[in-house]
Amino acid sequence: MMHHVGLASLSALLVVAACSKPPAPAAPAPAPAPAAAPSTAAADSAARAAARRDSLAALARADSLERAARERAQADSVRAEVQRAQADSAAAAVRSGLSAADSGVLVDAVHFDYDKADLLAAELPRLDRKLAIFQAHPRIEVQIAGSCDERGSDEYNLALGERRAAAAKRYLVAHGVAADRITIVSYGKERPLDPGHTEEAWAKNRRDDFVVTRGAN
Amino acid sequence: MSRAAALALAAALALPAALAAQDSTPPAPTGVRVGITYTPGTRPSIAVLVAGGAALDSVRTILGRDLDYSDRFEVVAPPAVAAALDSSGAPNYRALNALGTDFAVSVVASAASSADPRAPGAVDVLLHDVRSGAVKNRVTLQVGDAGGSALRRAVHRAADEVVQWATGAKGIASSVIYYVADGRIWRVDPDGADRVLIPTAGRPSLSPVRSRDGRTLAYTAFVRSGQPIVLQDLASGRREVLPGTEYGMNITPEFSPDGRRLAFAHGDENGTDLFVYDLARRTTTRLTVGRYYDNLSPAWSPDGQRIAFISTRAGLPQLYVMQADGTGQEALARFDYGFTGMTYAPEWSPDGQAVVFHREVAGTPQVFVLDLATRAVKQITGEGRNEDATWAPDGRHVCFASSRGGTRLLWIVDLETGRMRQLFSTVGARLPAWSPGHASLEAG
Numbered sequence: 149m150m151h152h153v154g155l156a157s158l159s160a161l162l163v164v165a166a167c168s169k170p171p172a173p174a175a176p177a178p179a180p181a182p183a184a185a186p187s188t189a190a191a192d193s194a195a196r197a198a199a200r201r202d203s204l205a206a207l208a209r210a211d212s213l214e215r216a217a218r219e220r221a222q223a224d225s226v227r228a229e230v231q232r233a234q235a236d237s238a239a240a241a242v243r244s245g246l247s248a249a250d251s252g253v254l255v256d257a258v259h260f261d262y263d264k265a266d267l268l269a270a271e272l273p274r275l276d277r278k279l280a281i282f283q284a285h286p287r288i289e290v291q292i293a294g295s296c297d298e299r300g301s302d303e304y305n306l307a308l309g310e311r312r313a314a315a316a317k318r319y320l321v322a323h324g325v326a327a328d329r330i331t332i333v334s335y336g337k338e339r340p341l342d343p344g345h346t347e348e349a350w351a352k353n354r355r356d357d358f359v360v361t362r363g364a365n
Numbered sequence: 366m367s368r369a370a371a372l373a374l375a376a377a378l379a380l381p382a383a384l385a386a387q388d389s390t391p392p393a394p395t396g397v398r399v400g401i402t403y404t405p406g407t408r409p410s411i412a413v414l415v416a417g418g419a420a421l422d423s424v425r426t427i428l429g430r431d432l433d434y435s436d437r438f439e440v441v442a443p444p445a446v447a448a449a450l451d452s453s454g455a456p457n458y459r460a461l462n463a464l465g466t467d468f469a470v471s472v473v474a475s476a477a478s479s480a481d482p483r484a485p486g487a488v489d490v491l492l493h494d495v496r497s498g499a500v501k502n503r504v505t506l507q508v509g510d511a512g513g514s515a516l517r518r519a520v521h522r523a524a525d526e527v528v529q530w531a532t533g534a535k536g537i538a539s540s541v542i543y544y545v546a547d548g549r550i551w552r553v554d555p556d557g558a559d560r561v562l563i564p565t566a567g568r569p570s571l572s573p574v575r576s577r578d579g580r581t582l583a584y585t586a587f588v589r590s591g592q593p594i595v596l597q598d599l600a601s602g603r604r605e606v607l608p609g610t611e612y613g614m615n616i617t618p619e620f621s622p623d624g625r626r627l628a629f630a631h632g633d634e635n636g637t638d639l640f641v642y643d644l645a646r647r648t649t650t651r652l653t654v655g656r657y658y659d660n661l662s663p664a665w666s667p668d669g670q671r672i673a674f675i676s677t678r679a680g681l682p683q684l685y686v687m688q689a690d691g692t693g694q695e696a697l698a699r700f701d702y703g704f705t706g707m708t709y710a711p712e713w714s715p716d717g718q719a720v721v722f723h724r725e726v727a728g729t730p731q732v733f734v735l736d737l738a739t740r741a742v743k744q745i746t747g748e749g750r751n752e753d754a755t756w757a758p759d760g761r762h763v764c765f766a767s768s769r770g771g772t773r774l775l776w777i778v779d780l781e782t783g784r785m786r787q788l789f790s791t792v793g794a795r796l797p798a799w800s801p802g803h804a805s806l807e808a809g
Contacts, residue, residue, distance in 0.1 A: 301709035307659040310632040
């Protein structure tokens, strides 16, 4: 009996799966099988086909609305997670024994051009201001986390984010910070600050974040 | 059956004119030389016939879909008179032949099974050659106490047997696809059913790939201490960090075809480079030496001799190849500096003749196939973003992540007919990895 119920619900699932396909395949599909389903009552069959098309279209509409809602929810949860991480990072900087102003300077993000890991001249003052804090608080340690915009593959952006984090670390080390005070990590495009698809969103996402991993005291 | 009888049956079934008129000569279009008849893409037709209760109906549904998704048949639904099986379970060869059906698959309760036709303990799946009116082959499925998943797997295996018997080619119904959604790793059958969450370490977990023996899953795990490559035993769930990947960024793992080595990319302050780990000797060999540029996404040739990979050594990421020991590095797909779009995620075809990858075209990624004999590249997709393609074990289907339709989903394309289908409707599914055969040991 259990067996029977299982199969029935399985069939129901299959029906749902079949109906949630998009109504029109994007690529050239093979011609429908000729003479596959001959009918004795063409009109009846046409009516049934029309009803089926309507119900499929309704399902497709419902499906796309549901999908859009799920995408929004996913974007919201990513945004919430990133904001939480930034708040955590700021709180960690404050807990670190630094003044609020110094904490702000230390965690101030550095931004990059598209597909580039070179430090931009306009961004160097952000790194230079951090140098003074590293000097004044020799126990402070940070992690630099590189991130990317949504363009480029998931995997390539991990490598690109690593280069971005490494570029900032090299600059700080070249200006006197001990290498063992800085670790790097890449989040690729897994942690966008802005999940939008505009140049403005992308510019925010191409960045190094700075997280205090060891306090000043 | 005489031609008159066939035509009479056809008329009785109100067949469309095209089929009923198959013996008459169509008028030749003017300006066209009538001679050799060439019918591109003609595939044998196959009907799935069932005698029995609801249990067998679901077998028919799964089997029919599997055969359809093989893209090697026209799956037809004959009218009742031709679809009926007689009391001995034999199909009506004459009627099916008159309809032009090439093959029939019958699904009947096995003689050795329980008397209750609604819940047979075993079913026989027989492939019939309709023209010769003979059984070509048969297999018995044990479906007695099988739950939904076990039944589906048994039917998928039967579908692959049917494909093999009828066409001599390898089927894909019993293969599986691993993928990432919501930062976690999942497995799904190629008909879009039986989605299963694989519990992994770290979130997100990315770039899943399974060893060919089906025992081990490798992936990149985001954990507090870094991004190690985790080797996870699929039967026990036991996890091991790949030695040498405890620190830094470790991405794009790829098992060698013999399963003895694992190639991966390790990134640190000096850039990202390719390494290969020997699982038996527990040694790591470095394959590339880049300073501040990236080498990633290794893809083994099926003979294990070569590795295709992505490198930014000339600026934008492009496709390269080397011997498996790291020697002889050269460009694999021709590119024009500053013109050819960024290229990513190669995967070598199972027959070794082609490499699939994705490349930006006017800023949008599209799936391409590189023919290794001619070095010609062919663009497969054009609508939306299309990324991270993976070969089916049959070497003619490719699964990829696509944003066509507005959201990122997994799609499958048959490279021979161009037919595309959405695998299932989970939003944000990405990084698919197609793997041959279910692992019998695999839990869940």
